Amino acid sequence: MLRKLLPAVFAVLIHLPAVAAEAVPASEDPVLEERVMRLGHLLRCLVCQNQTIADSHAELAVDLKNEIRDMMRAGKSDQEIIDFMVARYGDFVLYKPQVKSTTWVLWFGPGILLVLGLGTLFVKLRRRVTQAPSPELSPEQKRQAYSLLEQADGGDGK
Amino acid sequence: MTRFLWPLAIFLALVGFLAVGLNLNPREVPSPLIDKPAPGFSLPVLHRPDTTLSRDDLKGQVWLLNVWASWCVSCRQEHPLLVELAKAGIVPIYGLNYKDERNAGLQWLSEHGDPYTASIIDADGRTGIDYGVYGVPETFVIDKQGVIRHKHIGPITPQALQEKLLPMVRELNAS
Numbered sequence: 059m060l061r062k063l064l065p066a067v068f069a070v071l072i073h074l075p076a077v078a079a080e081a082v083p084a085s086e087d088p089v090l091e092e093r094v095m096r097l098g099h100l101l102r103c104l105v106c107q108n109q110t111i112a113d114s115h116a117e118l119a120v121d122l123k124n125e126i127r128d129m130m131r132a133g134k135s136d137q138e139i140i141d142f143m144v145a146r147y148g149d150f151v152l153y154k155p156q157v158k159s160t161t162w163v164l165w166f167g168p169g170i171l172l173v174l175g176l177g178t179l180f181v182k183l184r185r186r187v188t189q190a191p192s193p194e195l196s197p198e199q200k201r202q203a204y205s206l207l208e209q210a211d212g213g214d215g216k
Numbered sequence: 217m218t219r220f221l222w223p224l225a226i227f228l229a230l231v232g233f234l235a236v237g238l239n240l241n242p243r244e245v246p247s248p249l250i251d252k253p254a255p256g257f258s259l260p261v262l263h264r265p266d267t268t269l270s271r272d273d274l275k276g277q278v279w280l281l282n283v284w285a286s287w288c289v290s291c292r293q294e295h296p297l298l299v300e301l302a303k304a305g306i307v308p309i310y311g312l313n314y315k316d317e318r319n320a321g322l323q324w325l326s327e328h329g330d331p332y333t334a335s336i337i338d339a340d341g342r343t344g345i346d347y348g349v350y351g352v353p354e355t356f357v358i359d360k361q362g363v364i365r366h367k368h369i370g371p372i373t374p375q376a377l378q379e380k381l382l383p384m385v386r387e388l389n390a391s
Contacts, residue, residue, distance in 0.1 A: 104350035107242060117315070118350055121341050146348040148248040 094126050097136055101143055102153050110153050247348055247367045254281070254356070254364050255346035262313050262321055262335035269310075269336050271362060278388045280309045280381075281356040282332070283344065285316040286324035288352040294371035295328050301377070302331035307385045311335030314344050314352055357381060359388045 098112030103119040111119040122143070129139050143151045155161050195203065249255075258270035282298060284291045302309055311332035313321045318337060325335070338344055347356065357366040366384050368376055 104245060118341075121345065125342075125345055145248060146345060147350065148245055148348070150245045 090127065090130055093130060093136075094123055097126055097139060098123055100140065100153055102151050104147055104151065243351060244369050245350075247364075249348055249356075249364045250367060252364060254358050254362050255343070257336070257338075257343045257346070259312075259336040259338060259343060262311070262318065262325075262337055265318065265337065269334055274310065274358070275362050276360055278307055278360060278385055279333075279358050280307055280385075281312055281347075281358060282309055283312045283314050283347070283349050283352050283354045284335075285314045285352055286320040287316065288314075290371045291353045292328065294353055294373075295331070297372055297374060297377060298331040299329040302333075306382065307389075308333040312338050312343060312347075312349075314338050314349065315341045355381070357384050357388070359391075 095112045098119075099110045101111045101122070103109045103111045103114040103116055103122075105116040105118045106114050109116075109119075111122050126139055129142065134142075140152070149156060155164060157165055254271055256271045258268050261267050261269050284295075298309060301307070309331050311334070313335045315338065318339075321335070321337075325332075336343075341349075347354075351369055353371055355368040355372055356364050357368075359365050365388060366380065368381065372381065
């Protein structure tokens with residue numbers, strides 16, 4: 059009897075974590091929840107650095123989402139919440155870095171490099187066109203060339 | 217000749233950038249709290265939960281705030297160093313028992329030794345958030361005026377203790 063039940067027991071046990079994972083305590087207010095997630099997408103989870111706290115299930119990310127939820131319930135604006143996070147975790151917490159003097163290289167560096175690269179390429183190509191000397195042929199060579207061309211035309215059976 | 221040297225120069229510059237970049241620790245994010253007043257707290261003491269300890273109780277002395285937890289594996293790594301430091305009596309160490317069970321924390325201290333003048337309980341991690349904690353263990357050096365002067369992320373190494381934390385404590389004690 060027990061032996062027959064064992065597979066069933068195991069099946070239930072195996073599925074328990076899946077059930078537990080779905081039972082995330084979300085607030086009942088979908089509008090608030092959406093706002094939390096939208097803001098969460100702008101903030102970096104510092105434990106798992108290439109994820110936003112909206113995507114992350116790290117404990118700190120869950121705590122920060124709770125903090126955001128509480129602050130929103132208390133009537134704080136998105137900007138106030140972002141300022142709260144930056145004051146504690148620094149600019150790195152912003153998933154999209156701010157444009158300011160220390161981040162200019164980050165924002166504009168690639169564009170400047172692209173322009174410089176294209177500019178260099180353009181100048182080089184132009185110089186090559188103007189500088190390449192067209193080879194002067196002697197009358198003898200010209201005649202040779204013409205006869206070769208004629209041969210080629212004739213050789214095609216035209 | 218220079219047209220052959222250019223690619224080499226660019227390559228060497230790239231190697232230089234990568235060498236520096238790969239040797240940086242991405243986990244060490246500079247804290248915006250340096251030279252700012254330590255965030256306030258008033259939390260129950262681990263050994264006597266009916267009493268509380270607040271930031272202002274600690275003013276007038278240089279102290280370390282060490283964030284720890286019984287579930288934190290790398291806390292074990294730095295712990296002997298903290299115990300030794302506490303024995304030397306150079307600077308009081310206060311523990312922030314971060315998101316821990318009280319009993320587990322108490323047991324951990326009795327097993328590994330208790331270097332803390334007092335540990336306070338941050339069960340829900342709110343004080344941790346105020347201090348920008350994201351990777352336990354973390355250690356803050358706080359001066360007599362209650363200003364955070366340094367933050368060490370991750371387990372304290374003997375080198376970090378000798379070269380950074382202790383000189384800082386001495387300097388702050390002298391001022």
